[in-house]
Amino acid sequence: MKLFAKRTPLAPLEYTKKLWMRSWVGLVLFFLYAPLVTLVAFSFNDSKRNIVWRGFTLDYYEKALNNDSLMIAMGNSLTIAFLSTLVSVVIGALAAVMLWRFRFPFKTTTEGAMALPIVVPEICMGVAMLVFFAKVGFPTDLPWPFSLGAIIIAHITFCFPFVTMVVRSRLTSFNREEEEAAKDLGASEWQAFRDVLLPHMKPGLIAGALLAFTLSLDDFVITFFTSGPNTITFPVKVYSMVRFSVTPEVNAASALLIFLTVILTTIALKVQSRMGGTPQGH
């Protein structure tokens, strides 16, 4: 009976109640997440070949965590991500302040050139980096943290423009009268920057840093071209493991990376939504 009851007409904005709309959204989500869910699910699969489900186990996580070369790669990745983030945030924030505050010749050109690493295909960046480091004769036999130098430099070049972008968009909402007010109350240029501009930039800096960190952590193409035999990063290691066979160990290692990225992205989004939510006067 209910089925034939007179339906109340849908209000214009109630399109989410329409069946075709719901199934469309369902399909989109399915195609987006099915591969990832499969990957994570099969990391718990108790089978060497990893084609059919044989039962639940955490063995492969244990195996992955005990795989020395994998863990060294992970350590390399985290070190590279941390250091390149640190430098990217400083350079990126300074570039953002420069572009926001000053007028100078070729400003638009500078701005465009700075955004270039974002749009240039990674493969080109990778090849360019490889050629560059070979030409300048970048030393390849340095002890551990310094051996990562080439990769860190490469990562900084494509990470800092993202920081600049985020920080710059944050700066547009800054009320310059606040900085003048600080100076009017006796603050020097530096004190006004520290007490007024920097606190305003903070959410942008945090969001930019997390963005740079995740970008660096999971970069494959550019890293592949700049890493040597002693400087394998996590994504490059996973790739070399997959070339032999896709064991659950690879799944487990990838799942670990997914967890790490998801956590960092969540924090980044949280921070960004908070910075959008604060009232700014005008």
Next chain:
Amino acid sequence: MATLPATAPKQPIISIRNVTKRFGAVAAVDNISLDIMPGEFFVLLGPSGCGKTTLLRMIAGFEVPTEGQIIIDGHDMAHVPPNKRPVNMVFQSYAVFPHMTVTENVGYGLRIARVASSEIKSRVEEALALVKLDGFGDRRPDQLSGGQRQRVALARSLVMRPKVLLLDEPLSALDAKLRAAMQFELADLQEQVGITFVTVTHDQDEALSMAGRIAVINRGLVAQLAAPSDLYEFPANRFVADFIGSVNLFDGRLVIDEPDKAVVDCPEIGRIYLNHGVTGPHDANVHVALRPEKIAMIPEAKGKPSAPECPEGDNIAHGQIRGMSYLGDITIYEVKLDTGRVIRVSRPNLSRYDQEDFTWDDKVWLSWHGSSPIVLLS
């Protein structure tokens, strides 16, 4: 509101000497000289883009004059940056620091000046009490209304005990009721603390109600510097007459100019008689300003009136009501004269039925006192 305290020393607190500020080819401020006395409530009034804000920002130190000198309290400010000047500013946007509490905002300048924390605490409390924000110390700016944020900005400046407080359009962001209340409060506050206030505004009501003296600025020049009532009743030129209040302006020829009387022949309204001389060049082309509230209006049926202190027939005009706008306390009429010129006449509603005396298309006689017209030579 008193103009100058009787005991005021003769030395001006701010002396602006031949100051010019050019942005490219445009002179935002064009060779302005003026003195501001200690304890004064001084207002820079003008339309937007007239250079008044630029002048204020030059006093604060955020703009550097292209030419000329700014002297504050006897010291040339030429190479003194904003953070070293004995003035403080309340910004148009208030510029309250959003990430600091009210207490932190108000105490900021004192912290920068490394004042002892116990003294900061007592001075901040004192300043908050002065602007009636006691108990708001722990609030954040986003928990305050616009009016309260402005009070924070005021307290933040006053706590520094500046020689001069600069206010940039202090009331423009407030609603009408709050603005009216704040006009009185600012004037009271100024009297209470005895600090010289220099305010920039484009709002003539604001200027007239608060100021001791007003400098009317137009196109980078001082059009007139006078007390509010003088600006209104004795404007020096056409711009000031038109900018301050509402006015009817007529072009005419000065036909009689003697020590005790003058007559201007205006084609649009007839002979305008003045009961005093104007000492203008004889037969010169002049403007005559006539305020709407100084024109008396009677129905045609009552017969042709005679204007007070005038020869028979002068200062009288005949017309027909073309428009009315009832504002409660007064009604403004648009009267089309027989010559075709439309002028404004305002009439106070002294009784509750006054607005019914006249209506559209009524024929009326207008007349005005011999002291009312203002002859303007420029």
